[in-house]
Amino acid sequence: MKDKENVLAQKFEIKGRDFGRAGNISSKIKEILQETGISTSIIRRAAIATYEAEMNVVMYANKGIFYFSLDPDSIRLKIDDKGSGIKDIALAMKEGYSTATEEYREMGFGAGMGLPNIKKNADKFTISSHPGRGTSLEILFFLNDSESL
Amino acid sequence: MNHYLHFVRVDQNKCLGRMKCMRVCPTQAIRVKGGKAKIDEEKCIDCGECITACPTEAIVPLTDPFGELTKFRHTVAIPSPALYAQFGQKITPGKILNGLKKLGFDDAYDLAFSCGEVSFALQEYLRENEETKPLIINTCPTVVRLIQVKYPSLINHITPIDIPREIAGREVKQKKSKQYGLKDKEIGAFYITPCPAKMISIKQPAEKEKSYLDGAISISDIYGPLLSAMENSDSEESDESIDNLCILGLGWAMAGGISRTLKLKNSLTVSGLPEILKVFDDMERGKLQHIDFIEAYSCLQGCIGGSLTVENLYISYNKVLRLIEELELKKIKKCPDVREVRKKYSEGYFFKKHKLRPRPLKPLNDDLTEAIKKRKEKEKLYKKLPKIDCGACGSPTCEAFAEDVVKKESSILDCVFMLPKKLRDLSKELSGLLNKTKPINNTEQNNIKHEEKGK
Numbered sequence: 001m002k003d004k005e006n007v008l009a010q011k012f013e014i015k016g017r018d019f020g021r022a023g024n025i026s027s028k029i030k031e032i033l034q035e036t037g038i039s040t041s042i043i044r045r046a047a048i049a050t051y052e053a054e055m056n057v058v059m060y061a062n063k064g065i066f067y068f069s070l071d072p073d074s075i076r077l078k079i080d081d082k083g084s085g086i087k088d089i090a091l092a093m094k095e096g097y098s099t100a101t102e103e104y105r106e107m108g109f110g111a112g113m114g115l116p117n118i119k120k121n122a123d124k125f126t127i128s129s130h131p132g133r134g135t136s137l138e139i140l141f142f143l144n145d146s147e148s149l
Numbered sequence: 150m151n152h153y154l155h156f157v158r159v160d161q162n163k164c165l166g167r168m169k170c171m172r173v174c175p176t177q178a179i180r181v182k183g184g185k186a187k188i189d190e191e192k193c194i195d196c197g198e199c200i201t202a203c204p205t206e207a208i209v210p211l212t213d214p215f216g217e218l219t220k221f222r223h224t225v226a227i228p229s230p231a232l233y234a235q236f237g238q239k240i241t242p243g244k245i246l247n248g249l250k251k252l253g254f255d256d257a258y259d260l261a262f263s264c265g266e267v268s269f270a271l272q273e274y275l276r277e278n279e280e281t282k283p284l285i286i287n288t289c290p291t292v293v294r295l296i297q298v299k300y301p302s303l304i305n306h307i308t309p310i311d312i313p314r315e316i317a318g319r320e321v322k323q324k325k326s327k328q329y330g331l332k333d334k335e336i337g338a339f340y341i342t343p344c345p346a347k348m349i350s351i352k353q354p355a356e357k358e359k360s361y362l363d364g365a366i367s368i369s370d371i372y373g374p375l376l377s378a379m380e381n382s383d384s385e386e387s388d389e390s391i392d393n394l395c396i397l398g399l400g401w402a403m404a405g406g407i408s409r410t411l412k413l414k415n416s417l418t419v420s421g422l423p424e425i426l427k428v429f430d431d432m433e434r435g436k437l438q439h440i441d442f443i444e445a446y447s448c449l450q451g452c453i454g455g456s457l458t459v460e461n462l463y464i465s466y467n468k469v470l471r472l473i474e475e476l477e478l479k480k481i482k483k484c485p486d487v488r489e490v491r492k493k494y495s496e497g498y499f500f501k502k503h504k505l506r507p508r509p510l511k512p513l514n515d516d517l518t519e520a521i522k523k524r525k526e527k528e529k530l531y532k533k534l535p536k537i538d539c540g541a542c543g544s545p546t547c548e549a550f551a552e553d554v555v556k557k558e559s560s561i562l563d564c565v566f567m568l569p570k571k572l573r574d575l576s577k578e579l580s581g582l583l584n585k586t587k588p589i590n591n592t593e594q595n596n597i598k599h600e601e602k603g604k
Contacts, residue, residue: 005522006518006521006522007521008521008524008525023430023431023434026434027430030433032524034509034510034512035512035513035520035524035552036512036513036517036520036521036524037511037512037513037514037515037517037520038517040301040302040507040509041302043302044302044433047302047433047434047435048433048434048435051434051435051436052434052435070521071521072517072518072521117435143517
């Protein structure tokens with residue numbers, strides 16, 4: 001259990017199809033990480049993962065909640081959405097697999113890189129989904145090298 | 150602690166603390182304390198927005214006065230291609246170069262050729278570095294500094310090829326020292342600059358290496374004298390044809406020009422800092438991986454929109470475009486030989502000697518646990534603030550103010566909303582105390598009641 005005083009926690013709500021505000025959460029998180037002096041390479045990885053996770057909710061779910069927490073050892077992200085969920089997680093984790101519509105692809109999304117990209121950039125990634133109900137992602141970044149081993 | 154030199158300086162006598170600069174600064178580097186503007190050197194990226202915004206001309210760019218020329222035995226003017234766009238269609242680059250010589254320079258060097266060389270070198274570099282795309286051109290010093298400060302993770306995307314003005318400076322020194330038997334330092338290479346940011350990139354290059362240029366003179370300073378020098382000049386002695394111009398050079402003056410002249414198929418052009426921030430945000434999130442090349446200029450429409458230019462930037466844009474179109478139709482194209490450039494490229498001639506390093510802002514605290522605490526403090530404080538970003542406290546936004554208070558650089562009472570609140574709280578506390586205490590005598594209590602009714 002982390003000492004609560006040392007944990008910076010925030011909660012964001014995401015609305016499905018709200019493209020106008022997509023990216024705001026990852027901007028906010030980047031700002032927090034920069035202000036607290038997190039290393040550039042971790043910020044970059046976290047920026048990509050948060051954005052992909054945020055976009056997944058915007059594109060495929062009705063709504064979602066994005067939890068962010070930072071403590072001296074790690075960055076933790078948890079994204080719970082209410083939506084159609086994913087039927088075959090193994091398939092969704094394959095690079096290039098996508099259920100995106102033609103419109104999304106036109107906009108540069110839905111190249112089937114979202115979830116694999118999150119996994120690639122995170123130190124730890126877990127996903128669970130209930131088809132018809134929603135999906136949960138947990139993304140972890142370790143701030144001390146020793147822990148990531 | 151690093152110290153960064155900046156080209157802007159606040160004249161304390163002229164500054165009236167009107168906060169215009171503070172509001173336009175894209176990196177929130179300005180605070181107004183004690184009625185005077187102060188620039189945080191760590192945050193400043195030399196964009197020059199504050200110079201334009203200042204109503205009392207208190208923020209002055211440090212460009213070189215004309216008198217600097219006397220320090221050298223041989224002087225060469227190297228004008229930015231943006232200078233060519235400052236005059237009417239009939240005034241050709243040849244005439245402008247000749248006019249510069251009339252002004253007292255021993256020679257004037259057309260940058261277009263160096264731009265051509267660098268363009269070819271860039272093509273090579275783009276070919277070899279597909280995996281780091283999109284690459285960002287390093288010609289705008291403000292963009293380079295913005296990335297160092299706010300987007301350090303994008304630093305590897307900046308092209309490491311030296312910029313044309315530096316290549317030209319190197320060339321000029323080499324040629325002239327041979328020609329006249331002079332030492333490098335006896336030759337003065339002066340850049341005629343459209344913006345003050347290039348001045349600082351000469352005095353303190355972002356890579357911490359020495360510039361080959363000796364100074365910069367602003368287009369706006371030289372414009373009047375140059376115009377009269379050209380009026381008085383005999384048209385026969387100057388080369389008025391544009392046959393000797395390298396087409397690859399002109400594009401460097403305007404946004405999109407490099408991509409156009411290099412015929413790059415998959416590039417993105419952005420100008421103006423607020424727009425650049427949006428593009429770099431997207432890039433950092435991994436959204437621009439399908440783009441090959443980014444041209445980003447802090448000034449609208451590129452260097453022709455620099456704050457030290459004279460002509461309306463859209464008219465300038467039109468002129469450069471027409472020159473390019475005219476040259477595209479011509480058969481003669483005085484550009485460098487590609488094979489020669491490739492040879493020099495493989496020898497490393499075009500590469501900058503030092504690696505560009507990030508310049509991330511100082512965190513709230515060097516210790517992460519402390520920094521997290523400070524950040525939480527900041528958020529707690531921010532919630533109490535009015536969030537209208539009035540700026541009266543001397544910080545550009547309520548959020549910046551919260552940070553300044555947490556860093557102990559401002560006091561919470563600097564906020565005009567917090568002071569009355571504090572006073573109200575105090576007076577509530579006082580009246581509470583007053584109600585608790587027994588009256589000293591009846592007269593006093595009657596007086597208080599009377600006053601309250603009177604309200």
